[in-house]
Amino acid sequence: MKLAASGDVVETDYLVVGAGAAGMAFTDALLMHSDATVTLVDRRHAPGGHWLDAYPFVRLHQPSAFYGVDSVPLGNDAIERSGLNVGFHEMAGPDELRAYYDRVMQQHFLPTGRVRFLPCTDYAGTEGGSHRIVSRLTGSAREVRVRRKLVDTTYMEGAIPATSKPSFEVAPGVRFVPAGGVAGIEDGAQRYCVIGAGKTALDTCVWLLGQGVPPDNIHWIKPREAWWLNRRYHQPHDMLPDFYAGGGLQMQAMARASSIDDMFARLEADGFFLRVDPAVPATMLHGAIVSEAEVEQLRRIRDVVRLGRVRRIERDRIVLDEGEVPTDEDTVHVHCAAQGLRHPPLRPVFEADRVTVQPTAWGFYSFQIELLGVVEALVGSDDEKNRLCPPIAYWDRPADYLSAYLALLAGERARAAYPAVAAWAKGSRLNPLGGLGKYREDARVLATKEVFKQVASVAVANAGRMVAVAG
Numbered sequence: 331m332k333l334a335a336s337g338d339v340v341e342t343d344y345l346v347v348g349a350g351a352a353g354m355a356f357t358d359a360l361l362m363h364s365d366a367t368v369t370l371v372d373r374r375h376a377p378g379g380h381w382l383d384a385y386p387f388v389r390l391h392q393p394s395a396f397y398g399v400d401s402v403p404l405g406n407d408a409i410e411r412s413g414l415n416v417g418f419h420e421m422a423g424p425d426e427l428r429a430y431y432d433r434v435m436q437q438h439f440l441p442t443g444r445v446r447f448l449p450c451t452d453y454a455g456t457e458g459g460s461h462r463i464v465s466r467l468t469g470s471a472r473e474v475r476v477r478r479k480l481v482d483t484t485y486m487e488g489a490i491p492a493t494s495k496p497s498f499e500v501a502p503g504v505r506f507v508p509a510g511g512v513a514g515i516e517d518g519a520q521r522y523c524v525i526g527a528g529k530t531a532l533d534t535c536v537w538l539l540g541q542g543v544p545p546d547n548i549h550w551i552k553p554r555e556a557w558w559l560n561r562r563y564h565q566p567h568d569m570l571p572d573f574y575a576g577g578g579l580q581m582q583a584m585a586r587a588s589s590i591d592d593m594f595a596r597l598e599a600d601g602f603f604l605r606v607d608p609a610v611p612a613t614m615l616h617g618a619i620v621s622e623a624e625v626e627q628l629r630r631i632r633d634v635v636r637l638g639r640v641r642r643i644e645r646d647r648i649v650l651d652e653g654e655v656p657t658d659e660d661t662v663h664v665h666c667a668a669q670g671l672r673h674p675p676l677r678p679v680f681e682a683d684r685v686t687v688q689p690t691a692w693g694f695y696s697f698q699i700e701l702l703g704v705v706e707a708l709v710g711s712d713d714e715k716n717r718l719c720p721p722i723a724y725w726d727r728p729a730d731y732l733s734a735y736l737a738l739l740a741g742e743r744a745r746a747a748y749p750a751v752a753a754w755a756k757g758s759r760l761n762p763l764g765g766l767g768k769y770r771e772d773a774r775v776l777a778t779k780e781v782f783k784q785v786a787s788v789a790v791a792n793a794g795r796m797v798a799v800a801g
């Protein structure tokens with residue numbers, strides 16, 4: 331493969347690698363707050379990132395109201411009328427998300443004349459100072475001249491079961507499918523063995539139960555017990571006062587707790603954090619939101635294997651880190667144990683010639699990434715941008731929640747010095763608390779404000795101490 335002839339050079343202000351939720355939100359911010367041109371490349375055939383390959387029964391775990399790109403609403407703010415989320419705001423599934431991102435690209439981005447989208451295209455790094463992209467369809471390479479920055483949204487790219495091999499061996503003849511594969515099973519199964527402790531496994535178990543699979547026919551291999559966030563505290567619009575009240579509960583727990591475990595125990599007692607099995611210490615926290623009704627369903631599954639991670643599946647047994655359990659050919663093994671997000675070393679988000687998208691605080695994904703785009707567009711120097719948005723590692727353990735929450739508070743304080751950025755954050759539909767002003771006279775809001783006034787500084791100091799002790 332050679333570099334394309336000079337007539338085939340792509341020139342652009344920003345080269346955004348990845349047209350998933352992150353690349354789309356960042357681009358939206360550049361379009362809304364600058365006059366830059368953007369070239370988006372993705373190895374997939376359409377925008378939407380991992381949603382293009384997601385299992386069919388996945389849904390956002392958060393309301394659609396806070397997801398997507400700021401300038402184009404997602405969903406209709408409908409309230410769920412049936413199922414395990416009755417009374418909560420709608421959460422888009424993969425078909426809706428794919429259609430949404432396609433609409434954003436076709437009807438909003440491309441008509442600006444400032445965006446070029448190159449699907450089925452690999453970003454292949456730099457060569458002699460210029461960027462190279464390679465078409466997956468023709469194999470031809472092109473040079474991209476970037477006037478401002480490369481935006482890398484793939485630095486922490488997560489793996490999903492549909493597109494990644496399991497980290498354990500599976501012997502020939504074992505019935506084994508990725509999460510979504512259960513929806514395509516044709517010849518029935520005596521048992522389902524769900525492997526994984528995260529959101530994909532949770533969705534798979536809930537879905538199987540919802541299709542009438544008896545709970546005793548499900549084995550759940552769970553290397554870790556997880557903390558989940560309660561959906562009732564993560565709702566928009568007229569339920570925002572409860573969202574804010576959840577903030578008050580967190581502040582109180584942070585102020586009063588003697589340790590991180592004590593803090594989670596307090597927040598569990600408040601119903602803010604949930605655990606499927608309250609008898610098992612939870613050592614995992616990935617920040618997903620679930621309903622209490624879903625947790626009730628999951629508690630019906632009694633055959634939970636806690637012997638660490640799977641090492642290999644043979645035809646008659648599953649070998650784990652700490653033991654083995656029998657299996658057989660009537661069991662379908664469901665892979666819900668992809669590696670998830672990567673944890674590479676942190677690097678500054680903003681550099682002279684690149685933006686490396688990383689999380690900067692506890693909170694909703696689309697808001698965080700669009701905020702990075704707004705900061706890139708509206709704030710002067712990279713030093714100042716980095717001061718406003720220092721990166722943090724993705725949360726994985728309970729202690730990470732506290733560090734991320736402290737980063738959230740620090741970020742809000744720092745941004746207050748930038749009225750344009752603060753005003754955007756306040757008005758953005760992606761920012762859940764942006765709309766709180768409408769409910770300022772609500773009794774729950776007034777009571778929570780009082781809590782913040784009384785305990786916020788003690789909470790921040792105590793949280794800092796607990797994080798330091800946890801190391």
Ligand SMILES: Cc1cc2nc3c(=O)[nH]c(=O)nc-3n(C[C@H](O)[C@H](O)[C@H](O)COP(=O)(O)OP(=O)(O)OC[C@H]3O[C@@H](n4cnc5c(N)ncnc54)[C@H](O)[C@@H]3O)c2cc1C
Pocket residue numbers: 347348349350351352353371372373374378379380381384388389390391392397451452453454483484487488490529530694695696
């Ligand atoms: C099942 C599931 C449910 C989730 N639910 C929620 C939710 O409800 N709310 C929430 O906030 N978050 C949720 N998340 C977290 C999720 O990671 C984000 O919402 C988001 O969709 C991730 O977007 P992304 O752009 O960072 O990554 P991706 O969607 O992975 O997009 C990255 C893109 O980069 C492309 N790419 C990578 N390398 C290259 C290269 N070299 N050249 C060209 N292209 C490349 C990939 O093809 C991909 O399309 C969920 C995650 C999963 C797996």
